Amino acid sequence: MRFRRSAVAGVAVLALALGSGCSDGETGQNGGDSLAKVSYLTSFNTFGREAYAYVALEKGYFKEAGFDVTITPGSGTVDVLKLVAGGQADYGIGDFTATVITLGKQKLPVTTVGMVHQKSLAAIVALEGGKINRPEDLPGTKIGDQPGSTNQVMFPVYAKAAKINPDETKFVANPPPALPQLLSAGTVDGIGQFVVGVPLVEKADSKKRKAVVLPYGNLLPDLYGNAIITRTDLAKDHPDQVKKFTTALLKGLQDTIDDPEAAAKTLKKHVPNTDVEVATAELKLMKPYVKPENFDGALGQVDPARVQKIIDLLEEADAVAPKGSMKPADVVNDALAPKG
Known part of the structure; x- marks a missing residue:
């Protein structure tokens, strides 16, 4: 990539x-x-x-x-x-x-x-009914994101704050415009996204599910x-x-x-x-x-x-x-x- x-x-x-x-x-x-x-x-x-x-x-x-x-x-x-x-x-x-x-x-x-x-606006965003509902759910999941993105670069810091192993979460390289559709289709379990991207994610979901948002700032407020x-x-x-x-x-x-x-x-x-x-x-x-x-x-x-x-x-x-x-x-x- x-x-x-x-x-x-x-x-x-x-x-x-x-x-x-x-x-x-x-x-x-x-x-x-x-x-x-x-x-x-x-x-x-x-x-x-x-x-x-x-x-x-x-x-x-x-x-x-x-x-x-x-x-x-x-x-x-x-x-x-x-x-x-x-x-x-x-x-x-x-x-x-x-x-x-x-x-x-x-x-x-x-x-x-x-x-x-x-x-910070950085977050992992998923959809209701999926594998991710809280930080502890991230190990073993696939996260779609642009290589070199903020969310991916910062993830090891967030993972340490969440007390999870960052190596157990796989980031899958995908272009930004495709991320909401990939999430909706279930190709990935979550995507690297800013919290303000939630309206776009929810609009792109064919099942009209609500987003599940894990903001990095919740665990890293500074x-x-x-x-x-x-x-x-x-x-x-x-x-x-x-x-x-x-x-x-x-x-x-x-x-x-x-x-x-x-x-x-x-x-x-x-x-x-x-x-x-x-x-x-x-x-x-x-x-x-x-x-x-x-x-x-x-x-x-x-x-x-x-x-x-x-x-x-x-x-x-x-x-x-x-x-x-x-x-x-x-x-x-x-x-x-x-x-x-």
């Missing part, structure tokens, strides 16, 4: 090469003549949860900040990190925990400059969800540009959680095959992950102390090694993240 992942990444690179070019020039002001060309990768395809970038584009927030932005569908955290690190994209979205795990294994020149979700990623050299050499881009993107995020239906319609304008009803339901589910009830900080805020807790957790789960080798500054540029 290494070929499949490489092929997907290759398509994204080609789309970026054809659709945009990175600019080292200064950012234009208020939509002036010298807009900086910026390439952006969604975290995973163009599901409803990605609508906020299109809202920022549609409402002119990027242009007001001085950017001409090209949005390209991403293919999972690992590929997004590699494309940003290699200069094929300027910004991208990736699950923060999967980002830390990946950077613990290979030193890619990327950093986090803001959080989209203050709680985990962040998706994060805004950029190259370390861009963050170092053009910090003002990074802040402006992040601010514009987060304005789109705020509008999205304020009016999910309008955001879903905006997404459909840019991605015609969008199911507005499903996308709206996704975005409604996403809101408490962007701004949890007990969270009173700024949208996108990053807490270095919490980042350290996540690193400690991953070290204890042997997801990153050796112990003590990673610090928050290795994965987050706190100076560029929004402040409360």
Whole structure:
């Protein structure tokens, strides 16, 4: 399945090469003549949860900040990190925990400059009447997922928290669009999915069964969800540009959680095959992950102390090694993240 992942990444690179070019020039002001060309990768395809970038584009927030932005569908955290690190994209979205795990294994020149979700969206999703109803049911089952996905990369950490053996759960490589149908047909027992993907899963089931959701965040409450990623050299050499881009993107995020239906319609304008009803339901589910009830900080805020807790957790789960080798500054540029 290494070929499949490489092929997907290759398509994204080609789309970026054809659709945009990175600019080292200064950012234009208020939509002036010298807009900086910026390439952006969604975290995973163009599901409803990605609508906020299109809202920022549609409402002119990027242009007001001085950017001409090209949005390209991403293919999972690992590929997004590699494309940003290699200069094929300027910004991208990736699950923060999967980002830390990946950077613990290979030193890619990327950093986090803001959080989209203050709680992890990662989950295993099954259907009522199947083999999976609780974490203890996972050993001996087959889980469909995209290779390198957040859910698969994080699964050993979740399994340790659930006190089960991760090696006894088999992940079966399948392309994301096919996952709900495979689950409905019983080809797999569960799928790696974000909790906001439940409306899509339930709509795809021919028997109209309810989803069974095992959120990773229930056992790992300190985990962040998706994060805004950029190259370390861009963050170092053009910090003002990074802040402006992040601010514009987060304005789109705020509008999205304020009016999910309008955001879903905006997404459909840019991605015609969008199911507005499903996308709206996704975005409604996403809101408490962007701004949890007990969270009173700024949208996108990053807490270095919490980042350290996540690193400690991953070290204890042997997801990153050796112990003590990673610090928050290795994965987050706190100076560029929004402040409360």
